[in-house]
Amino acid sequence: MSPTVSVVIPAYEAERFVVEAIETARAQLPPPDEIVVVDDGSVDDTRVVAERARVVVEVHPLNRGKGAAIRSGIARASTLGAAYAILLDADGQHNPDEIPRFVENAHRSGADMVVGNRLADSANMPWLRKATNHVTSAVVSLLAGRRVPDSQNGYRLIRLALFGTFALTTSRYEIESEMIIRAGRAGGRITSVPVETIYGGEKSFINPLLDTWRFLRMVARSMFW
Numbered sequence: 001m002s003p004t005v006s007v008v009i010p011a012y013e014a015e016r017f018v019v020e021a022i023e024t025a026r027a028q029l030p031p032p033d034e035i036v037v038v039d040d041g042s043v044d045d046t047r048v049v050a051e052r053a054r055v056v057v058e059v060h061p062l063n064r065g066k067g068a069a070i071r072s073g074i075a076r077a078s079t080l081g082a083a084y085a086i087l088l089d090a091d092g093q094h095n096p097d098e099i100p101r102f103v104e105n106a107h108r109s110g111a112d113m114v115v116g117n118r119l120a121d122s123a124n125m126p127w128l129r130k131a132t133n134h135v136t137s138a139v140v141s142l143l144a145g146r147r148v149p150d151s152q153n154g155y156r157l158i159r160l161a162l163f164g165t166f167a168l169t170t171s172r173y174e175i176e177s178e179m180i181i182r183a184g185r186a187g188g189r190i191t192s193v194p195v196e197t198i199y200g201g202e203k204s205f206i207n208p209l210l211d212t213w214r215f216l217r218m219v220a221r222s223m224f225w
Contacts, residue, residue, distance in 0.1 A: 005103060005157075006082040007035045008073030010066050011090035015045040022053045024096035025088060036076050037090070038069040046090075056080070066154075067175030071168050078160050086157045094155040095196050102157040105193050112162040112188035115148055115180065116155035116195035136215065140177045143222055144184025148192065151180055155195055162188050173211050174218040181222050 007025045011018050022035055029035070037050040041063030050057050058072050070087060077085040086102055088094050094116070102114045119133065133152050140151035154176050163179075166186055170178045183190060 004082065005029060005033045005084045005086060005099075006077035006080055007033070007086045007088050007096075007099070008070065008077055009035065009037045009088050009090050010040060010069035010073060011037055011042065011046050011050065012040045012063060012066070012069070013042050013044050013046065014090035015042070015049050017092050018046055018090040019049050019053050021088060021090050021092065021094075021096060022050065022055055025099060028096055028099040034077070034080050034082065036073050036080075038073045038076075040064060040066070040069040065171040066173055067168070067171040067178075070175055070179075071171075074158070074160070074163060074168075078164060082160060084157050085160055085163075087154055089154055093198050095198060098155075098193075098195050101193050101195075102155075105191055106157055106159070109191050110189060111157075111191040112159040113180070113183045113190045114157040115150060115190065115192050116153040117150040117192040118153055118195055118197040119150050120194040121197065136177065139219060140180050143219065144181045144190070146180070146184040146188075146190040148180050148190055150192065151177055153195070158183070159188070162186060170214070170218055172214050173206060174214045177215060178218055178222070182225065185225060 009021055025035055035055040037055050038058045039047040041060045047057060047059055058076050074085055086099055088096060105114045133150060137149055137151040141147045166182050168175060168178060
């Protein structure tokens with residue numbers, strides 16, 4: 001029997017966090033749903049602890065970026081026959097207990113993509129990140145033709161059948177915007193669900209200047225999609 005949902009966890013230097021993410025997500029998934037961890041060139045024991053947790057593990061020998069890890073995870077989830085994939089960060093910023101909220105929304109609304117929305121209760125979000133998020137979400141919503149209040153939130157559910165109709169091309173954090181734009185352009189229905197804002201001891205790998213440049217380059221290229 002094929003899984004209904006595959007949880008895809010891109011992971012880089014995440015040995016401290018990934019097992020908790022796996023086990024909490026597993027508690028929300030009825031069998032035979034699967035979890036796929038993509039170790040994106042970690043030099044710590046991310047792969048080892050993920051394999052011990054008995055999940056599907058994809059390994060990039062070298063670090064290729066979050067976008068590349070997401071693309072690998074989506075491809076692997078598609079081979080498992082799942083209808084949906086849920087993208088979940090490995091570092092604890094996403095609460096796996098909220099997975100049923102995404103699945104219920106997709107079933108009820110018929111959505112092809114359900115994006116988490118932290119801005120409904122953003123008191124814990126740094127003000128600069130909040131301001132940047134409002135601007136980028138406005139741009140992405142315009143390009144996608146769909147209103148998405150928190151376009152930079154990586155916590156999301158996608159219908160794999162829709163995402164099999166186009167190719168994702170970016171390899172870093174801009175993939176989160178690319179996914180929304182391409183899904184909207186493909187006629188997909190996109191909805192949002194409120195999620196918790198969590199910031200703890202995780203290390204951010206975002207480079208503000210370089211990743212802003214990558215976002216702007218992706219926006220320019222999207223004019224020709």
